[in-house]
Amino acid sequence: HPHQATQMSNYCLNILVFVTLQQRDPMLKRDCFEDILEERRNSSDLKYALRCYAPVLYKGVTPCKANMLKNIVLQSDQLHYVINQVSQESGEAPDIIQEEASVILEEMAHRLQISTVRCFAFALSKAFKTLFQHVCVNEEGIQRLQQAIQEHPVVLLPSHRSYMDFLLMSYILYTYDLALPVIAAGMDFMGMKFVGEMLRMSGAFFIRRSFGGDKLYWAVFSEYVKTMLRNGFAPIEFFLEGTRSRTCKSLTPKLGLLNIVIEPFFKGEVFDVNLVPVSISYERILEESLYARELLGVPKPKESTSGLLKARRILSEDYGSIHVYFGQPVSVRSLAQGKVNRSTYNLFPRHIPRKPMEETQSFVNDTAYRIVRLQEDNMVLKPWVLMASLLLQNLEGLELSVLTEQTVWLRGLALSYAAFLDWPAPTAKVVSSSLALHRGLACVSGDRVSLVVGEPLGPVTPEEALFNRAVSVLSCASYRNQVLHVFLRPAMLAVAMLHLSDEVYNCFSFLWDMFSNDFILCPGDTVQDFEEACYLLVKTGAVQMPQQDIVMTDIGQPTLSFFNGLLEPFLQGYQVVCRYLCEEASEGLTEKQYIPAVRSFAVKLILAGNLRCYEVLSSDMQKNALAALLRMDAVRKVKNRMISHINQTPISPSLSLVAVAEDLYRDGLTPSYIR
């Protein structure tokens, strides 16, 4: 391929890449794990649940009763200010607004009780032992956390893949005698009458999903969180991703709560805030096929206690092991050094709510991305994740021996890209045990391994068959997605290299921009990511960089082709979306109509044999593609004052959509090109 010898833009590799990579990814310094279930299997759960629990607290503060906390919030200057403001605007008496605030707080506040925690400790011990083989925790991380809790207010930021996450977190902290966190939870949990209250008593506080313009709600909420943080009563825990990731890819971070917990530092109310990224990796996710169905448009079941009881069925299955990695605490003070001038907060009373300044906003945004990347870095990857990546590129199935061989190869590649792999046994053994654990997703018939497609009873329509196949592809994809963060940058470079154009960097940068809703790409890091990609591909011998060129080497073919295959579903998905918008979209298409419309467009293509990609049926990909197109101004929202609900805003393609679509379709990127 002579065209692969492409001119590089003016970016050349430098030693800096290596240094930043080492800093971001101290692969050699990852801690060891300890299985906390081991002790549970050998000693009494009851004793464990009733044992003495005396955690060390922030600077030795005395723990604050939930009621006292509420009083502090209700009497704060911050809240009073907003109450008076709302009262003046609405004409209601301040007393009434104050009462409203009190009701909001009542609905929101946690009522952490050690007795409830003990109940959970007991019940979860039982459940975990049935569900999981191991629950592994890095003890050094725990020690660091313990230190951090004493020195500064701590914010725990776990990844979010499952409902289990926050119970698991509290369970671990209880196990290690650490201060129990208070956890920001979505109001939807409140639907489950009894469970909601149980969660509240184990430290959850509930926030409404959306309260856009509600000043009072925002004031109560932010003051509640800040009061807990300032006084260091308990570590605060929330999910940066905002919701469970149905695809197992990290989600673009939400900034609201992060803004709230960082602000006390900027205002000088605390000396520092420590952010602790926590990576929770599940070998097998409890919600696996539930997520796939949800992505395909079967609505998420409403959280209900009876639903939870039905889920008891899952107790009889094996979900492998969980790895929980507590990352290095990140000091907000150090991060902000030289980036945010705190004295700009000097000229405004601290109790008056104020929109964060631009400087602050971009700092918080950067920080959020950084934390999510730290979460990604410390995610433990199971062999199955690699196997799923391979199987998805071979939907027709693979010889077991070939799968094993390629898994070995991919393992080597992943390791050289600093992936955090858990490889408990020799590969052959690991492959067979993974297949056993995930028998719902892959089956071995004869020598051939292929994806399992659930066979419904009775006659099947072509659509139903397609839907079933899509469920297994999407379930499988949720495992492949876990490794994407390791390969993403070199993979985008590999795709860019297949591009006929001379400008590899431009193509890389286009992909980078296009995919930045789907993957965690820190804003402004395009060049750095490009350099990192070059560095990694050179390091593994897949490409050479004589002078200003990037050239594939003889041994680089398998790597580059694997990378192309890895991103293919995403490219195809975005192409389908573009095609739909260019060719089919009707006048006045609303955001609400968009997803079912794209879905049925894709279904038609697949049934007609014109498309082999099932992942485009995922509402997640469709949403991300639309968001990217809106961001790139390829699609615009039609302003219409008559329509108030955001989802009903009509969208219309703009001229540049064609250009974007063309970019996506250019020779190098067409699906037919690959393999």
Add this chain to the structure above:
Amino acid sequence: MASNNNSSDRQRIAQQRLSRIAAHLHKHEDGNSGIIAKECKIDATGSTEENKGTVPRKRQEIMKWNGWGYSDSKFLFNKKGQAEFTGKRYRLSGMTLPSLQDWFENTFGASVKHKSPATPVLNASVVPPPRLNEAFVENLKATGIPFSNEAEDRVFRAHGHCLHEIFALREGKKFERVPDMVVWPNCHNDVVKIVELACKHNVCLIPYGGGTSVTSALECPPEETRCIVSLDTSQMNRILWLDENNLVAHVEAGIIGQDLERLLNESGYCTGHEPDSMEFSSLGGWVATRASGMKKNVYGNIEDLVIHIKAVTPRGVIEKSCQGPRTSTGPDIHHFILGSEGTLGVVTEVTMKIRPIPEYQKYGSVVFPKFEAGVACLREVAKQRCAPASIRLMDNKQFHFGHALKPQVSSIFTHFVEGLKKFYITKLKGFDPHQLVVATLLFEGDRERVLQHEKQVYDIAATFGGLAAGEDNGQRGYLLTFVIAYLRDLGMDYCVVAESFETSVPWDRVLDLCQNVKERIIRECKERGVQFQPLTSCRVTQTYDSGACIYFYFAFNYRGLADPVHTYEQVEHAAREEILANGGSLSHHHGVGKLRKEWMKDSISNVGVGMLKSVKEYVDPENIFGNRNLL
């Protein structure tokens, strides 16, 4: 009873007034309408006899050349390891302080066995030879104004009392730049002549008052190639007249605080301006740095006290034409001089407000369970505008520091009473000795009002959980401020470096600022290899309607550090950044000098700096007053 008291008071006041007037008549038979005037003595030779001031031209005759204060007064650990304070000048003089050693060793991880003694005498070889401007010297000789270019005189005026300055003196380090000569003008006209000559011969002038600067303001810019002349105002120390009708005194600006108060007291008056450095700092220095006194709640800060300022600049003399108590004549030109830090000229004469000596003075103190409660109380006192002449809140560390300075108790009874007090506060009232803080109070006025005022303040304190803790505790608190600089010398004898710095901040940020600055200091020390945790302590020293002045002490044991002064400076720099980030000002009363110049732009904006620059450019285009402070 009350009427008896009243009548006897009235009698006493009448007597006071009589004796005061008699004194005036006696001293100045020609004194008319209560104005006492003195001529400016132009002839220089006779001045030494006339001079009743404390400060001689040869300061080193009575003061340490490499430390704080009088040569005869210093702290030392005697052979038994007990601390004592030598000399006869102070309340503590001649006493042993049995708890100081323990406190010192425990606080700093220091030991009285590890001495780090200072160089005893100035080695002339470390002083660069004077670069004299011969023509200037010739002309100066002709005026008869005394001057000197002896090494000792020049070195004495080459520094203030910053840690790095004193440390260098003690170490006997080589000086990069010191003044080339010292002149001692005797009056305003002498200054006019000196400034004229300096302009004529392009000589750099650095005014020198009390020498108590802690901002590197007196340091000679090393890049200055002209002859540098230190203009020592100490001999301009007379009260020129005193006007009892308007309650003002016209005073030469070289007078130091203690002399000014003493002389005014003789006439039954005071200024009430008592900065902690008042023993040595001068009136001109107060004006040039915008000083603040501890009793400003009653008397005001220096800018409230001055009615008229006369200053000599290269452009000529600047002064107002009247002594109206307030004017609306454009921006107040006094405010160009106040805080100019010697960059525009020399303040020569000041008319300032005086007050009759208060009839009654009473110290007091209140113990609070926590610093937070104390701050809340001070805030409330400020809100009700009922602050006593002085009200200060010392944190727990400073409370213990103050206690370490308790002299040996002679009687068993006092010992017993002390024990009882301690028992009452810590055991019965449940105050944690490691948390409690103390507010020190000073009330002034007529007796009845003082007692009334006292009750009002104690009542407020009680609502914040404060307990009255007696006069003695209060007085000891103030003692600490006067001996602290002597104590620093003691620390430096044993490998401990220390400094203080200050800021002012809105009320709602007081607590956060105190806490963050302390934490920053501790963290920075740790990062820089300071082995024993530093002492960081603060007190709220002034209250205002909208905020407070906070004063920090910071000290650490420097054993094991290669360059303790550099480490110290880095930490102080970080602490200042922290102050600014927490809403504190660059300085409440110490000034900017050269130490804090780098933050001026951020503090007063580019336009602000430009304004000051343009004033400097007009007043002193040749940079005769070339100490390079401020800008």
